Amino acid sequence: MKATIYDVAREAGVSIATVSNAINGKGNVSKKRRDQIFKIMEQMNYQPNVNASALMGKKTYTLGLLIPDISNPFFAEIARAIEDEAHQLNYSVIMCSTDNKDERVERYIALLEQKNVDGILIGTGLDNLDILTSLQARTIPVVMIARETSALEVDTVVADDYVGGLMAARHLAGLGHRRIAILSEQWKVSSARERIRGFKQGLQDAQIPFDDDQIAICNYLIEEGRRGAGELLGRAHRPTALFCCNDVLAIGAMQEARRLGIKVPEELSIVGFDDTILAAVVDPPLTTVAQPIVNMGKQAFRLLIAHLDEADSVKKRIVLRPELTIRQSTAPAANISVE
Amino acid sequence: MKATIYDVAREAGVSIATVSNAINGKGNVSKKRRDQIFKIMEQMNYQPNVNASALMGKKTYTLGLLIPDISNPFFAEIARAIEDEAHQLNYSVIMCSTDNKDERVERYIALLEQKNVDGILIGTGLDNLDILTSLQARTIPVVMIARETSALEVDTVVADDYVGGLMAARHLAGLGHRRIAILSEQWKVSSARERIRGFKQGLQDAQIPFDDDQIAICNYLIEEGRRGAGELLGRAHRPTALFCCNDVLAIGAMQEARRLGIKVPEELSIVGFDDTILAAVVDPPLTTVAQPIVNMGKQAFRLLIAHLDEADSVKKRIVLRPELTIRQSTAPAANISVE
């Protein structure tokens, strides 16, 4: 069986209180005792039982991470960033793929509560805000990552979607495109909304006209991207450039363009958003707005930790600047046709 | 504060033992009491504290999952499969990205032990077998998934790599290829070794000669695939087909072929292994040997659970049949050149 604090105490000829103090650097334990105790712990291969100490109101050193789907590269990369940051401070993270279903969210949260996690990172959409309020009522720290929630006061870290959209528009405008369309995720996804708002602003800045019927709405799936792009590209005066709200949609668009015999980037420029591994792997490599994923993970974790220590600091909202990664799916507009 | 079993007991006017019995369906609690207690639990929003009950030797309902990197699509897909299976039985899974470093493996395992996980799923290479033995000494259940360990007696679930290699060879042979090369992972990766063994057998069955200098060894990285492919394709009498030990390498090979102006599949057929999302997304879509990922996750979890219940059942090794997914990166050999 595993050694307990009692075993160590007995072996060292001291009381468990002294062992506990030695471990936690509390009280006053003489150097001699400390060293002796540590030596014995090593010998016995003693590891304090986190759950037991959690019972006394200490931390469990366990976090929950809610995301739509760990098998989606964007979220997998987020998860890795968080995991690395957490691991440094001895935290473990429990993964919870919600499929964006509130019912799954609730189940997962209930489970996490039972396990007394120290905090929860939420990177999934939350239709039902009651979930958050009840979490806050129970004073379990929450930070949102890569997603926002309008109503509640929650710590949040996101990329600046608006600026990302702006960057994409500037890039396309700079290449001389004037007939541009957008492939968007559901309107209710706030980040998509912001990206498009920024994109439109960018177009406007460049005095490029834009009409909302140039937006196709899709779900977060490659085949949806194909469908949406098909709709847009099938029109009479088809666009020379496409802004897609994420890489997955952009890939769908690339596939559809190929199917239609439209060359990317010669006849159609495509820009994505996220800069996941997928963007680097497709052909041509995708020009895309890169979210600072690693940094987001780091900030989110830090925010959560800060919350554990200082009772309740004022809620922060950290907005990180995205960056345009120019690859080969965009090129100058062939000829600026007079409409 | 969160309600405890005492609160419920007080409210219901019974003892905590009765509440406990009601919850766990133990002892004899009258229907009336049961119902009353459950109603009160609901009212108070009571959730039993898993950690406390774990202290009494019950399960923690938490598992550890060791994989090289959650941001790698193959492992992310494995993780998702396991998570889904686990979630159904109220288990949580802690993700541990090891980067294949033994030092990280050890740290993670120590952490998992402190948290009293019920079991550990290992999908990462293990150079140091002592890790496993010490785990077994502490009687914490382990099952290997998608990786093997020679020495130890451990429950294992893997795809049949040998057969997978065989399938790839048959496919290529059937298309008339005769000059075939291999892009392999490090020799010490046992699955790679098996895949190649199967592949060679397949070639032999088809009476296609093969020499080991047609194998390039790479690490698990796209750029490594490029390098390895470059080496193979730069030779005088270059191969008309390439078998790659995994999708990532295959993608590197595709990129290198493109750089060299070699058309896939017209001038070069490529087959990968794993069938991750990447295979579906590249252009041309990759013909690849699909590992039955979802099923592997399911079996691995079941094996682990079985271990928790029956003290120590005999060690099993479950081998799942892979499947060839034919897409567009393979085509008939242009002309069977006489050498």
Next chain:
DNA sequence: GTGAAAGCGCTAACAA
């Protein structure tokens, strides 16, 4: 500097 004892939320004998 060190230890005795109470208690965290729960389960499991054993009594009643």
Next chain:
DNA sequence: TTGTTAGCGCTTTCAC
């Protein structure tokens, strides 16, 4: 059928 009680492994007063 229900309650009393003694832990599980640990932290934390509070004496000594």
